[in-house]
Structure formats: C-alpha cells, structure tokens
Amino acid sequence: METFKKYFNITLLESTSDDLDMAWITDRSKPTAFKLYAKDFQSIEKKKEIQYIFRNNWFPNFDMKNTLDDINSSPGFINAFNKTVSTLKSADQANTKLLKNYPVKGLGPGEILIYFLINTAYLGGGSSAGTDIVLDKDDQAPLFHDYDKVIIDSNGGNEYELKAVTVAGDGKSVYQFKVGGTFSLDEIRTDSKLMKFAIGHKGSSKEIGERDGMNQENINALVNFNGPIDIQELSQNSIFKKNANSFIREYCIVNKKNEEITFNGKLGWEKLNNKFAKLTYDNYFSNHDVIFMKNTTKSAGEIVYVGKVNIKDISIHAITSGTVKPRIAIK
Numbered sequence: 001m002e003t004f005k006k007y008f009n010i011t012l013l014e015s016t017s018d019d020l021d022m023a024w025i026t027d028r029s030k031p032t033a034f035k036l037y038a039k040d041f042q043s044i045e046k047k048k049e050i051q052y053i054f055r056n057n058w059f060p061n062f063d064m065k066n067t068l069d070d071i072n073s074s075p076g077f078i079n080a081f082n083k084t085v086s087t088l089k090s091a092d093q094a095n096t097k098l099l100k101n102y103p104v105k106g107l108g109p110g111e112i113l114i115y116f117l118i119n120t121a122y123l124g125g126g127s128s129a130g131t132d133i134v135l136d137k138d139d140q141a142p143l144f145h146d147y148d149k150v151i152i153d154s155n156g157g158n159e160y161e162l163k164a165v166t167v168a169g170d171g172k173s174v175y176q177f178k179v180g181g182t183f184s185l186d187e188i189r190t191d192s193k194l195m196k197f198a199i200g201h202k203g204s205s206k207e208i209g210e211r212d213g214m215n216q217e218n219i220n221a222l223v224n225f226n227g228p229i230d231i232q233e234l235s236q237n238s239i240f241k242k243n244a245n246s247f248i249r250e251y252c253i254v255n256k257k258n259e260e261i262t263f264n265g266k267l268g269w270e271k272l273n274n275k276f277a278k279l280t281y282d283n284y285f286s287n288h289d290v291i292f293m294k295n296t297t298k299s300a301g302e303i304v305y306v307g308k309v310n311i312k313d314i315s316i317h318a319i320t321s322g323t324v325k326p327r328i329a330i331k
Contacts, residue, residue: 031057032098038106041115041123044136054116058095062088069119071135071160071291073307082302084117089301100301108132109164110293113301124159131288132162159288160306164295167304168327174292174304175317175327183283185324188276190239192319194247195272197240198263199225214319225265276324277314285309292330305330 034053040046055062066084071077089096102112111123111132124131135158165174192214199222214222231248235241248254251268252261285308292305309328317327 030095033103036104038104038123041104041107041112044120044122047115047119047122051116054099058099059088059091062091067117067119071114071118071121071133071306073289078303078306081117085113085301088117096301108162109295110162110291110301114162114291131159133160133291134158160291161288162291162293165292165304166296167294171304172331173327173329175325176295178323178325179280179284181284183279185276185279188272188279188316188324189319190243191247191251191272191275192324194240194243195222195251195263195265195268197234197237198229198247198268199265213321214316216318219269222265223269225263227262228260229263231261273315276316276326277311280314280326281309281311285311285314292328 034057036050036053040050051064051067055064066087068077068080068084085096088099096113099116100113101109104112107123114121114133115123118133118135120135122134122136124134161180163174163177166176167174196214196218229252231244235244240247248261251271252263254261289306289308291303294300294302294304313329315327315329317325319325
C-alpha cells in the first residue's frame with residue numbers, strides 16, 4: 001500500500017495539463033457557495049464586491065453592462081429584466097439556477113438574483129420592516145456600470161415584496177405562494193372546516209381541516225352545494241358545536257317558519273374569499289408593492305408582474321394544513 005501511495009503521488013505531481021482532462025477539472029472546481037451572509041446583502045456597502053464574486057466565479061462571460069438601475073411596473077422594465085435573465089442563462093444556465101436559489105438563511109428564492117442584476121437593490125432587514133427588496137436610489141455607482149446606457153425609470157417604488165409564483169395557463173393570475181406578515185389566518189381556516197362539515201364531509205376535525213385542507217375538489221363540491229343542513233347532527237362535532245352560532249349567522253339562511261337552516265355553498269365561498277381578501281390586503285398587500293417572479297423550470301427567474309395588489313384581485317387558491325394560499329389576478 002505504501003509503494004502504491006508513493007507511486008500515485010509522484011505520478012500526480014509529474015502530470016501536466018496535457019495528461020489531464022482539464023475541462024472536467026475546471027467544471028468540478030467551480031465553487032457552488034461563498035462565505036456570504038444575509039447581512040452582507042442588506043446594504044449596498046459591499047455591492048460591488050458581491051457582484052464581482054458572482055460574476056468572476058459563475059458568469060465570467062456575462063457583461064455587467066446588461067444590469068439595470070431601477071425596478072418599476074412598466075412593461076419596458078419587465079421586458080428588459082427578463083432579457084437580462086435570458087442573457088445570464090446563456091452565459092451559464094446552471095449557475096443562474098444556483099443564483100436564483102442561492103442558500104442564505106432568511107432569504108427567499110429570487111432575492112439574490114435581483115440583488116445581482118439590479119444595481120441599486122439590496123435586501124430587506126432591519127429598518128425595512130421585512131420588505132424583501134429595497135432600492136437605494138441615492139447611490140448609483142456600481143461596478144462595471146455604463147452611464148451611457150438608458151436608465152429605465154417610470155416612477156418605480158423603493159420597497160417591494162418578492163414572491164416566486166406559478167403562473168396560470170391563461171397568464172391572468174399567479175398562485176402557489178404564501179403571504180408574509182405576522183397576522184393570523186386561523187379564522188379563514190376554521191370557517192373552511194365548518195363549510196366542509198356542513199356539506200357532508202365526514203371525519204374528525206383533524207382529518208377534515210388539517211390533513212385535507214381545501215383543495216380544488218373540495219371547492220367544487222362546496223360551490224355546488226345548496227340545501228338544508230342538520231345543525232343538531234353537525235354539532236356532534238366539537239369544533240362545529242363551538243362555532244355553530246357564528247357560522248349560522250354569517251353563512252346561513254334561517255327559515256323561522258319551519259325552523260330550516262339552509263347553506264348556500266357558492267355564496268359561502270364568495271363571503272369567505274371576500275373575508276380573506278380584506279384580511280390579506282389590510283395586513284399585507286396594502287403595505288408595499290410586489291414583484292411576482294416565475295418559479296417554473298423553463299422560465300424561472302423571469303418577472304411576470306411588478307406593482308400594487310388591489311383587494312379585488314385577491315382570492316383563495318388553496319387552504320392547507322398550515323396556511324391559506326392566495327391567487328392574485330394580474331390581468
């Protein structure tokens with residue numbers, strides 16, 4: 001064994017690039033992570049240095065003159081950003097994916113991609129009150145910047161929340177993301193459980209409300225239900241019994257003549273959506289503009305929408321065991 005080790009070491013030391021597969025070595029030698037922390041991205045103090053690290057190691061063929069100086073809701077900005085992402089993918093598609101999902105604790109998908117490509121952007125923290133993207137428009141002197149190029153500007157904001165989303169097939173809405181903030185969505189989840197009880201879904205509260213949540217199959221069954229409900233039978237469940245009076249008052253029609261209680265699932269679902277829209281708008285969407293970034297494999301990293309979310313654009317996409325996911329109309 002000692003003779004083999006000695007032979008191997010001598011052979012390796014005497015090897016030249018002609019003896020080795022240098023393309024393979026170069027590929028395997030590329031760093032996949034750097035000694036960077038969330039606080040490094042929360043200002044533009046080391047912006048030039050961080051841009052240099054990523055460009056030098058991952059995108060040596062990417063011209064930094066392709067970077068942008070602002071974020072706004074104009075189609076011109078969105079097209080320019082997506083063109084830049086496409087250029088970055090052409091330089092190195094695998095590393096573009098790594099950059100979009102770069103693993104830094106506390107940072108979400110796409111945040112570092114925007115930090116790298118938007119010269120005035122830094123990531124939220126401290127005084128930003130949890131906002132993902134902040135623009136420092138007072139300092140526009142990043143590395144490799146060319147002031148002869150056109151700076152796209154149409155009165156964009158200074159703070160944005162970034163969400164990686166799925167775009168609906170018709171391109172008119174986005175979904176598959178969670179809202180931020182610290183407010184509770186328990187009321188929406190509880191009401192959805194009660195509705196599932198009311199239309200005849202059997203099982204314990206955990207099975208109905210937490211394991212299954214409210215998926216599209218449940219929603220379809222709900223909106224097609226319109227008829228009387230047996231409160232006495234439903235009240236055998238402890239959760240329904242506890243909330244029966246408020247459920248009847250808010251979602252049901254009571255016929256005092258024959259003491260019949262009717263539940264219209266379609267109207268109930270509309271009321272629940274309106275309640276969810278107001279709750280999420282008041283506590284989250286009204287506080288800042290948003291950036292919706294595609295999260296699908298082919299077009300991951302491209303921006304599909306920048307701007308405000310209006311209350312009329314918010315609806316429920318799905319209710320899971322832990323939260324309520326929205327659908328946002330963007331067209």
